[in-house]
Amino acid sequence: MIRLTYISSIGKQATAKDIRAIGAVSEENNERDGLTGVLLCFRGVFYQIIEGEEASLYRCFDRIKADPRHRDLFVLNVEKDIPERMYTQWKMKTVFLDSEEYPLVMPIRNLLDSLTQTHRVLKQYAPYEVLDGLQNGEDPLAWEFKREELIVLFSDIISFTAITEKINLAEMQELLGAYFGIASEAIVKSGGRIAKLTGDGFMAYYPASQAASALQASLEIIRKLKKQRETTVSPFLKLAYCGIGLSAGSVVMGNIGADTRQDYTILGDVVNSASRLESYTREAGHSILFDDRFRNYLEKSPTIIPILQLGEQTLKGKSKTLTVYTVDNADVRFDRTPEEITREIREI
Ligand SMILES: Cc1cc2nc3c(=O)[nH]c(=O)nc-3n(C[C@H](O)[C@H](O)[C@H](O)COP(=O)(O)O)c2cc1C
Incomplete structure (x- = not known):
């Protein structure tokens, strides 16, 4: 019973x-x-x-x-x-x-x-997995590490350090509210889950079969931020840009931490690659970047989104060279360099 x-x-x-x-x-x-x-x-x-x-x-x-x-x-x-x-x-x-x-x-x-x-x-x-586990009558604190195949997506706001030097509390709330509002709507609607918020950014993931949905959501985030830059009166929202990095493959999911504090999270090379690709968007000049592993998964989930190979790159902290790709679309190219964004923020 x-x-x-x-x-x-x-x-x-x-x-x-x-x-x-x-x-x-x-x-x-x-x-x-x-x-x-x-x-x-x-x-x-x-x-x-x-x-x-x-x-x-x-x-x-x-x-x-x-x-x-x-x-x-x-x-x-x-x-x-x-x-x-x-x-x-x-x-x-x-x-x-x-x-x-x-x-x-x-x-x-x-x-x-x-x-x-x-x-x-x-x-x-609480993380979704923890809530799901509770719903199924499990004890998440007793969970062991497990392997999963996932699509991992990282995103954060460009030049956030410069923004924090100028912005007041109400403006900060408005900026983060607008960015996370746009991003979480696109992610959740397309079947992804936000695993972690990192102040001015987040990590999300999708089942391995949903690479196309992850890319579609990335495009939607970039387009909605662009629309917002064009229509807002807020000087900070006018300069709100984000970078997005995507990778895919086997990750480890599990509890990390100690008795005083635990987190349920995703770890592994795929996570690092997505994060490094996200950082590399500034240099690359494209707001969405992904690697060959993501591309392989994308080939298995049909999409009409045109992609563009940018070439080989050794990302910070990585020993292997990756082939980096982006979406072949004008909206995805930054229309300001990170230096220009930072300078304009400082002039607000
Ligand atoms: C809060 C709540 C509690 C309910 N608890 C029970 C329950 O304990 N047993 C039950 O058969 N139906 C329960 N129901 C009703 C079921 O949702 C459902 O309407 C009913 O079982 C259908 O019965 P029927 O097929 O005989 O019409 C509950 C509904 C609500 C909203």
Whole structure:
């Protein structure tokens, strides 16, 4: 038997009558399916605990997940191999905690509020793999290193050091908000994931089969930044450029750090190459660069994006020479050199 606990936001349209109807259907179905548990409703949030045999519980949970009367469902815990039930006499006890008068409900309300707040923050900061693992009832802290084939993408803002010397807080927030807004929309929409934010940049990754999507997203970021430079009134956004480096192949994914602090991250030569290529964009004069390994993956995922070979290059810190490529498109060529960007920033 397993016990599953999740929270979700009560849908805007779901009235108390609807929730009572959910309770009634649940009692009937759970009786049939051998499930027991409790459904708490409090300040727009459902907290549900369901227990029973794994197969029938997950069948029921699939229906629950697809139910439009709630959203943002997040599994908090899956207890496997539980020896006995906790809620033997409740097929699905539905409790409206907002209107409950019983004094013991007060600390429960407090705890639930804290849980929701912690979860809201965790969801924003924790790596996707960690959140996925929690959803599957795993303990991410116990994970060992594993190998994966991925597309890795690095991006950061050009001349950010010069920007930091001139910019005020509100302008910094505006600049980073605009850049990360454009980038994360393009990455997420195309099936990528942002693995790490690095102040003025980020690392993202895609499954190995999605090289074309990664390149398409890179182009979209460059084009949207260009459009923004042309339309904004902010002097810093007018000079907001970024470089993007892409590589692909086998990486190591896993927990790094010590007991005091851990991070779940991606490591390996592919990561270093993508990062070096990103830095090399300034010298190369093209805002998107990739290596032969990425190109090989690109050949397996059809795209109509024209590419251009720039030649052999030994990147900083690397022993081997790489063949460097870019997208053959005018938007991808920098229309200012990094020195010009820095000079203009200093003149703001
Ligand atoms: C928060 C929430 C909790 C639910 N809990 C259960 C449950 O424990 N058991 C159940 O069968 N359905 C539950 N449902 C309802 C299912 O989503 C689904 O509507 C129902 O199982 C369909 O039953 P039917 O096929 O008999 O119409 C829940 C729905 C919501 C929104």
